[in-house]
Amino acid sequence: MSFIIFFIITLFIAVIQTAIPYLVNRTVVFGVMVPEQYIEDKTIKKYKKYYSLSVALLSIVILVSYLVWVLSNERLDNQVALTGAVIEFALIFISITFYLYYHAKTKQLKQQNNWAENLKPMKVTDLSIRSQDEMLPWYLYLLPIISTIGLMIYTLMNYDILPNQIPTHWGPSGEADAFTDKTSFSAIKLSLGLLMMQLMFLGIHIATKKSGIKLSATSLESSRNRQLSLRKYSSWLLFVVLLGITMLMSYFQLMTIHPEIGEGFVKLIIPFSFLILVLIGTLIFAIKVGRSDKVMETTVEAKIMDLDEDKYWKGGLFYFNKNDPSIFVEKRFGVGWTLNFANPIGLVIILVPLTVFLVISFL
Structure with a gap:
């Protein structure tokens, strides 16, 4: 039962973290305000896509590894629960790491292109x-x-x-x-x-x-x-x-x-x-x-x-x-x-x- 609970929670975290760039306010990209005129910029779309693909692929690897580890031997409930909790935090840490990387990239992109220039x-x-x-x-x-x-x-x-x-x-x-x-x-x-x-x-x-x-x-x-x-x-x-x-x-x-x-x-x-x-x-x-x-x-x-x-x-x-x-x-x-x-x-x-x-x- 512990495995089912932690597997469902981890899967849920993975899905939400993968979809986040497409769920936030559309004029905010990785924590950076982007003027409405530039939200369809090709580079921004690429950043969102790369973030989601990276988080999704790593989540699949983590979930499959967790499943194989549990099924490979009979595990105690406390071992399954502890490992599940560690995996959840690891997944959140990974997604935040990717977020901070693309936050810096988006901030740099905004400054280099002077998107706020000539806009009141x-x-x-x-x-x-x-x-x-x-x-x-x-x-x-x-x-x-x-x-x-x-x-x-x-x-x-x-x-x-x-x-x-x-x-x-x-x-x-x-x-x-x-x-x-x-x-x-x-x-x-x-x-x-x-x-x-x-x-x-x-x-x-x-x-x-x-x-x-x-x-x-x-x-x-x-x-x-x-x-x-x-x-x-x-x-x-x-x-x-x-x-x-x-x-x-x-x-x-x-x-x-x-x-x-x-x-x-x-x-x-x-x-x-x-x-x-x-x-x-x-x-x-x-x-x-x-x-x-x-x-x-x-x-x-x-x-x-x-x-x-x-x-x-x-x-x-x-x-x-x-x-x-x-x-x-x-x-x-x-x-x-x-x-x-x-x-x-x-x-x-x-x-x-x-x-x-x-x-x-x-x-």
Whole structure:
């Protein structure tokens, strides 16, 4: 089972990493802003093609090697899991290495050809776009929070029937593989960690909802479609993932109180179903957002371009702009959001709940 899980995750990472150049904002190539007039440049197309082919071929080699290694001898679950995790990180490292190489090449190409020369930078706004925003309302996130608080109360009410050893970790098969002595704190430790995650998700949702909607001066309609799609589908994905995490961790918590609900294949099916739900949801999100701005507009003003914000992006990956009030902005490589690291509120939203979660986990 461990092999199936890690193989599916690795395959998913490989597919997403291979397709990324064709899913990002069309005027951003390997983290570099390219004026609309030059996005069909032959060299740019070549860079995208070479990146995708390189990542795809190496991914195939890695996946086949992993499969052969597992089937060649009987392997222990922990060996398969550890190797699978190493392979996932290796694949991400390889794709980032290729990305940084082509980021430098694209940046050099832009400078050598003086693409920004004789083009007037412009910024546009649409006062009506907020009314078209279809992000989920924040109060929906109160539902899983309330259910988790209720679960903690229920656990404490049934404290006497809890086992003397409380599970603290579950393996890929759904079996508990780490335990701690029963106390009032350890009994609700899992739910407390879940509550911190829920609060973090709520903070991320509110911050993204308040973040600015950036439109393109040269492709207004396409950029509007992408921004609205990004906001709508990211809010749905975030909420669906949160519901999945809540149901999964609540199931483990209830299984501690009522072990009979974990009998048979249920404890195996539920974690696997959560994995499939997240992967399918992420894939749908990437496709919906990634393809939302790919229809070329018929009229592009020849002498204008969008504001060039390359100086605020370190390596095209990390955004530092103290003049931008947005807490989250659209990624330049990948589909989704990234922090404005110059805005301390974003760090608070992420780091405070995460720190509390880690402290709870190690207590």
